[in-house]
Amino acid sequence: MEEGMEYDIAIVGGGPGGYVAAIRAAQLGAKVALVEKERLGGTCLNRGCIPTKALARSAEAFHEVKVAQDFGVETSTVAINFPQIIARKNSVVNALVGSIEQLMRAGGIKVYDGLGRLTSPRTIKVDEEEVKAKRIILATGSVPARIPVPGLDLPGVVTSNEILDIAEFPSSLVIIGGGIIGVEFASIFGVLGSKVAIVEMLPQIMPPVDDEISRRFGQVLRSQGVEVHTGAAVKMVQGESPNLEVVFDTAKGEKTVTGEMVLVAVGRSPYTEGLGLAEIGMKMNRRAVAVNEYLETNIPGVYAIGDAIGGIMLAHVASYEGEIAVANALGGEQRVDYRVVPNGIFTYPEIAGVGMMEKEVRDAEIPYKISRFPFSALGRAQVMGETTGTVKLICNAETGKVLGMHIMGPHATDLVQEGALAMQLGATAEDISHTIHSHPTLPEAIMEAALGQGLGSIHLRKI
Ligand code: NAI
Numbered sequence: 001m002e003e004g005m006e007y008d009i010a011i012v013g014g015g016p017g018g019y020v021a022a023i024r025a026a027q028l029g030a031k032v033a034l035v036e037k038e039r040l041g042g043t044c045l046n047r048g049c050i051p052t053k054a055l056a057r058s059a060e061a062f063h064e065v066k067v068a069q070d071f072g073v074e075t076s077t078v079a080i081n082f083p084q085i086i087a088r089k090n091s092v093v094n095a096l097v098g099s100i101e102q103l104m105r106a107g108g109i110k111v112y113d114g115l116g117r118l119t120s121p122r123t124i125k126v127d128e129e130e131v132k133a134k135r136i137i138l139a140t141g142s143v144p145a146r147i148p149v150p151g152l153d154l155p156g157v158v159t160s161n162e163i164l165d166i167a168e169f170p171s172s173l174v175i176i177g178g179g180i181i182g183v184e185f186a187s188i189f190g191v192l193g194s195k196v197a198i199v200e201m202l203p204q205i206m207p208p209v210d211d212e213i214s215r216r217f218g219q220v221l222r223s224q225g226v227e228v229h230t231g232a233a234v235k236m237v238q239g240e241s242p243n244l245e246v247v248f249d250t251a252k253g254e255k256t257v258t259g260e261m262v263l264v265a266v267g268r269s270p271y272t273e274g275l276g277l278a279e280i281g282m283k284m285n286r287r288a289v290a291v292n293e294y295l296e297t298n299i300p301g302v303y304a305i306g307d308a309i310g311g312i313m314l315a316h317v318a319s320y321e322g323e324i325a326v327a328n329a330l331g332g333e334q335r336v337d338y339r340v341v342p343n344g345i346f347t348y349p350e351i352a353g354v355g356m357m358e359k360e361v362r363d364a365e366i367p368y369k370i371s372r373f374p375f376s377a378l379g380r381a382q383v384m385g386e387t388t389g390t391v392k393l394i395c396n397a398e399t400g401k402v403l404g405m406h407i408m409g410p411h412a413t414d415l416v417q418e419g420a421l422a423m424q425l426g427a428t429a430e431d432i433s434h435t436i437h438s439h440p441t442l443p444e445a446i447m448e449a450a451l452g453q454g455l456g457s458i459h460l461r462k463i
Helices: 018-027 042-047 049-066 082-106 180-192 211-223 315-329 358-363 379-384 412-424 429-434 444-451
Strands: 007-012 032-036 110-113 116-120 123-126 129-138 142-144 157-159 172-176 195-199 227-229 233-240 243-250 253-259 261-264 268-270 302-304 343-345 350-355 368-374 390-396 402-409
Touching: 007 018, 018 032, 018 082, 018 315, 032 123, 032 129, 042 049, 042 082, 049 082, 049 180, 116 129, 129 315, 172 180, 172 243, 172 253, 180 195, 180 211, 180 343, 195 243, 195 253, 211 227, 211 350, 211 358, 211 390, 211 402, 227 253, 243 261, 302 315, 343 412, 350 412, 358 368, 358 390, 358 402, 368 444, 379 444, 390 444, 402 412, 402 444, 412 429, 412 444, 429 444
Parallel strands: 007 032, 007 129, 032 110, 129 302, 157 261, 172 195, 172 261, 195 227
Antiparallel strands: 116 123, 123 129, 142 268, 233 243, 243 253, 343 350, 350 402, 368 390, 390 402
8 A cells, every 4th residue: 555545444453353344344345454463363263263163073073983883883993193183173274264365355455464553543553564544443352361370381281272282182181260161172172082170160160151051061071071170269280291280279178180281261361462552542441442332442433342342252242343343433323232142162062052041031030931842852863863952942921032042962053043043033932933943953952942932842741
């Protein structure tokens, strides 16, 4: 671009918040710049959603071959080739990063390769270059949170970033933090054959999940051989790999679990330091950039989206926010609406939810009815040999409208979208059950749960 020219929108951060915003802005005819210090795709594509799901797919393939005999398929020895698992994960990531690079070129979006710092509300400095724009969107994401526990710098103690590129498969893994990242890695490494232990501070694992599902999943994890310690406050990590010791306090006193590797997964913090924000007077909520319901910061013309603003730290929320921020940056007046945000946890079996949890409905004193349908009663799940889990549907007892849907079971992360659409359209359980569901498929479990709100599920004896 010629000297002195100004972009309509410049975006800092090329993750699922930033790159989606860039494409959206280009579609709307804006002149767009995107600044990225590493690779396009951000955490989600390079160190999060996609690489972990690639690893989970390898774990699933391994599991399927191991149980192949149950399906009448004879196999000889089954073993994992860990370097090949990592290589496949890398090739999936590389292909997707390449696609985003192509999308940027196709959209005429200028990508600046470097760390962007705001030097004014209209200027971003990328190394020695100045990028000027009428509007700026901050989409800088997040980094693994740190906790002040001694021993976390020992060799063999890793975050969710490093564990994606380890050279050797650990025979045992202790995971500090039983949140989403913790349980996803517990499933992956557990299925691949590591001895896994989770150490979680709270009384229950996976805090953002419906209590009932979280409790049931805890049982499933234990039955898969994962050791789960809850109400466990980690004091220190000591020793040397392969005998790293994680020491923690419980109500019953001090305990220790030993592992070859320790994964620290205690949350993520917005990445907002060193970007010139304080210098230009940006209002913050601790580490997160403070925004209003139009996603604008206290500095007019500067917007922020995604993990950088805290809130719901999910890739698809960042992308949604990207679209809203772009619309507003170009003169619109769109408010964010977080009522329908599906979430998916890629464990074995999968977990997903949308809308209110049972506890939230109870606390809000909304009249509600719960219906459940177990996958064990579903033809397709029997065919697949994947019968663990349930669909739990929460509806308004007066209007029948869907308030929440929580699923543990095969393809839960795909299935939950039916609940999201129902909620978005204000549909009732009857709307769902009157919609013909094709047979034999997994979504029939949702139809059956919806029938349970009325006369009753068809394939479930009333108790
Ligand atoms: P998280 O907030 O989900 O869980 C962190 C867990 O660590 C909490 O249960 C917390 O109680 C525990 N913890 C904190 N300090 C501890 C200590 N000293 N000792 C023991 N336990 C401790 O954070 P997580 O799992 O690191 O994930 C970060 C973010 O990434 C989340 O916002 C999550 O939603 C997102 N994410 C989403 C995924 C998905 O949607 N499938 C997958 C992975 C991450």
